[in-house]
Amino acid sequence: MEEYQDIIKELLESASADIGDIIRIEKKNREFEGILMPRTEREAPNHIVLKLDSGYNIGIEVTRDLKIDKIREGKELEMERRGVKVEQDEEKSDISIIGTGGTVASRIDYRTGAVHPAFSASEIYNSAPEIADIANISTINLCNVLSENMSPEIWTKIGNAVVEELNEGADGVVIAHGTDTMGYTASALSFMLKNLSKPVVLVGSQRSSDRPSSDVSLNLEGAVTTASSDLGEVSVVMHGSTEDDFCLIHRGTKVRKCHTSRRDAFQSINDMPLGLVREKKVKFFQDKRDRGESESVELKDGFEEKVALVKITPNIQPEIIRNLVKDDYKGIVLEGTGLGHAPESLFSEIEEAIEDDIPIAMTSQCIWGRTNMRVYSTGRDLSNLGVFSVEDMLPETALVKMMWILDKTRNMEKVKTEMRRNIAGEISARSRHDTFPKTELPEDG
């Protein structure tokens, strides 16, 4: 690694080439010409990434015999591309891109190997200038947070920025966000944004380490297209396959990152995605809230921080629940087994927690399917103790929702009623089409 960095450093320095410059690379009788792109962390360290005229990024393996020439400075180019942005087209939607951090907004310096997560919203825009064909783009650099470090405070900050943009006339908002907790933030926005009637789209990047070509471009194109569409709710837009062919539009409360590294890691759970974007065209296949000319959007913010998500396992020790009561937790979401179960050995601690006015909601670690606590004796016993099912709500969504509700009320009955009321599509209709995903078997499976 060290070694490659040295070679790259030397090559770039001798050509005085900087990120954004147009360069020509000669390697074994082949020539490549394009914009020198920032390298992101996950890409192979021995590659230089060029954005070609076609819009695609390619990675070129660096060897000693490689030759680099600078053709043009990046500054001018930057100016040119920014020009597109300034030239407002009245036919197009006005879309605001809010940068919050994450892979979509991180890059690595070729010369030092240091990480620059401070890849701004305008730089994101510059990495996919094609989106200017879809909409008039404004960019806002809100913060720079890796999504594992997101918090209710930042959810609120994002919510405020969305409200400001929409109420000042934006037709839609795109939020560039790290993928790790994008589903949690999408849920938080789904609950907070009152009177929402325009698209609020979260987008991120899952670029695979073996491909220097980035998925930012297609995801951003899909997100901006969705933000310009007829949708009136919070969604997540990410690759729908491992090919660069289409993006899926997922409802903010039903989406989950289901793979650590694949581009199509995001899946709608227990419900169809809202739709897809292919070649800058949106196609919906779900009931959705449509864009409307509503009153101004409001932010109902506020999250109770003392809410725990507890995954039930065989032999889970009762002190796990007891400590939450002792530490003054205000609510608990259980990720139960099967239809919504927990071992008998926890019953007395669960009873004590509920007697202490701590609401306990039941979800399932199966991820797919609906909890039902009337089927087996364990479920009925837990119901009798006061644990309540939240139907087919995702555990992650239930956590965020309970944090949000407990800020508004501590009345046990009200918390239960609100948790079981469908506010933002978090509970699917029982009549829905079952969307359990299947593994493709080698043959005649």
Next chain:
Amino acid sequence: MEEYQDIIKELLESASADIGDIIRIEKKNREFEGILMPRTEREAPNHIVLKLDSGYNIGIEVTRDLKIDKIREGKELEMERRGVKVEQDEEKSDISIIGTGGTVASRIDYRTGAVHPAFSASEIYNSAPEIADIANISTINLCNVLSENMSPEIWTKIGNAVVEELNEGADGVVIAHGTDTMGYTASALSFMLKNLSKPVVLVGSQRSSDRPSSDVSLNLEGAVTTASSDLGEVSVVMHGSTEDDFCLIHRGTKVRKCHTSRRDAFQSINDMPLGLVREKKVKFFQDKRDRGESESVELKDGFEEKVALVKITPNIQPEIIRNLVKDDYKGIVLEGTGLGHAPESLFSEIEEAIEDDIPIAMTSQCIWGRTNMRVYSTGRDLSNLGVFSVEDMLPETALVKMMWILDKTRNMEKVKTEMRRNIAGEISARSRHDTFPKTELPEDG
């Protein structure tokens, strides 16, 4: 409900019909004849279940106009069927069915509505006597535990029963088990059974509430077929689709219940299933350990009970980790975000735990994909604190494995080495085929 029970009670009493009796039901000019089957909890309360001559169960909705006649006592029948069992066929494998409880072993009394989870292994056998065509069956009633109440003590009890059966000459063992924690028990057995060279198959039942016909029959047929096959390891055999057409054979350390109620809820994660069973024929499509003529099986039992599985969420409070240290936990498995991340706000507590000799393994709540802590700064920071990745191991499997290892050693380095060593197929080869399941989209997705 009450009402239906009263009608059923009346009808059965006036015909003096008992479970196991052959009865005839007349309803609206149609006649049904078969064995009166026990009703299981999840089946519609207004149905009587008959096993027809074809071997299939049907549910008949009870109405006042329905007529029941008893044709023959169940006792004789029971004798007859048990007769099959006694007639040993030397050509066939000798398979032991161990009953441990769960849906596969629960029934409800038609007359009182009371639950009888004490459906024994021999009764399970009687509910699918067809399996006598496949193998010579012996049944053992080991315990009667709903799987949410399973514990290391019962895992060990099951392990001992398996060892006894195999070492006394059984060609394979089938374990009837509740589905909720079947994956955890399968992992526990995978680690405990040393020198295993015969099939040990866990099987359960997920009967859907809308179908009085049970999935026990096909699952048991698949399990007994697998137990008679060329396999030499621990597996879970359950429906491969929602049709009664085939079962999948999953490796014990790679399987997970992924739906609360579907028959095909069990999925192999990050790896192909080992194979499938269709029409009493096994087809393998995976590298597997084959049946062998090994020395006798041994049980390496022992589980440290103070190991916690902690799911990371945005805003998770540091006291969650601090309390585990205070309560003298011996190990922690984190279900991190994405590639294996946790918020910075936990770093000092994680550091303290590791300084306190508590090993911390990293898995991912994505479920699918491999953790990799070298990609992002958060992962590298956690690695530097001493948190170690366990590759693509399931969080549930990692918990069971760490409980098992911490009983054998408390040496931090050894725990790490063993956790990262592939003992029972729990870590997939990097070259494996990616088996991420896909949701079927309405059209041109």
